[in-house]
Amino acid sequence: AGTFLKIGVGAGFAAMGLAGVAQTGDPTGLFQNPAGLADLERRAFVAERVEWLADVSLTAAGLAGEAPWGGVVGLSVLSLASELEETTTLAPDGTGRIFSHRDLALGASYARHLTDRFTFGVTVRYVYEALGTEIGGPSLSTWVVDMGTAFDTGFRGVVLAVAIQSFGPDFTPGGSYRDPRPGRGSELEFSGFAPPALVGSWDVFP
Numbered sequence: 286a287g288t289f290l291k292i293g294v295g296a297g298f299a300a301m302g303l304a305g306v307a308q309t310g311d312p313t314g315l316f317q318n319p320a321g322l323a324d325l326e327r328r329a330f331v332a333e334r335v336e337w338l339a340d341v342s343l344t345a346a347g348l349a350g351e352a353p354w355g356g357v358v359g360l361s362v363l364s365l366a367s368e369l370e371e372t373t374t375l376a377p378d379g380t381g382r383i384f385s386h387r388d389l390a391l392g393a394s395y396a397r398h399l400t401d402r403f404t405f406g407v408t409v410r411y412v413y414e415a416l417g418t419e420i421g422g423p424s425l426s427t428w429v430v431d432m433g434t435a436f437d438t439g440f441r442g443v444v445l446a447v448a449i450q451s452f453g454p455d456f457t458p459g460g461s462y463r464d465p466r467p468g469r470g471s472e473l474e475f476s477g478f479a480p481p482a483l484v485g486s487w488d489v490f491p
Contacts, residue, residue, distance in 0.1 A: 294317070307446035308321055315331070315392065316347070318446055325357050329348070330347070332346045349394065369384060369417075394431075405434050427456045430449075431450045451480045
């Protein structure tokens, strides 16, 4: 559940094999390491649209700027969506009914300098997944937190950074399902699923 949270946002981040936790002064920090937002010198906006195979599309957008009380604040949205045709054992070529898989994450970030070289940032996101709700599938939701730090060593632009990403309570599917075992037929609740947390990811830049 929530594996779309592991997708990197930004062409530069993807080009480096998602090794961009130590990038600072870049609005893509809204999705990777919020500590890097503290070095933004002006208001910044990032937007991305990716069309993958199997009709899967990724959309991301974010805005960050200086806060009146100090530091930098930002808002972000990340969405992954696809549509599929329902198939069954009796209709392996499709029933004609279309259902969708939709992921959505809405985030709010804050970052600031604790010293002239050390920054800290946090992002809180509301995460929602709809797994074919049009044909009776469940929906899941939770909240997650990203936290990070970045330290400018002052030596040839080297930055050390550490981040904790997508840490939070389990996704809890809504609704219930009927026990398929013969003679049962009782209503059961869906199990919860842990978000794809990345604890202690670290990076050095450049």
